[in-house]
Amino acid sequence: MAAPLQAIAEISLGILLVIGLLTRPVALAAFLYLGSLWISELGTSWIWELLVPVLASLGLVVGRAGRAWGIDALLARRRPASLWW
Numbered sequence: 001m002a003a004p005l006q007a008i009a010e011i012s013l014g015i016l017l018v019i020g021l022l023t024r025p026v027a028l029a030a031f032l033y034l035g036s037l038w039i040s041e042l043g044t045s046w047i048w049e050l051l052v053p054v055l056a057s058l059g060l061v062v063g064r065a066g067r068a069w070g071i072d073a074l075l076a077r078r079r080p081a082s083l084w085w
């Protein structure tokens with residue numbers, strides 16, 4: 001029952017990151033999701049398997065992701081002070 005929900009979450013987070021819509025909030029959600037998935041797999045799989053995607057999503061959160069390309073760049077031109085993009 002959880003597998004279809006996990007698939008929907010992963011696909012929707014990936015699509016939103018690729019098109020650049022709400023990049024930083026989606027990257028935060030991906031960081032929390034992948035971090036919890038990484039912790040839940042400790043001891044059952046290779047420890048470094050999810051570390052790179054976790055750190056990459058954290059880098060998107062703290063960096064200026066979405067300000068150059070994507071839909072967030074267009075929205076940021078209209079409202080540059082918004083925290084959503």
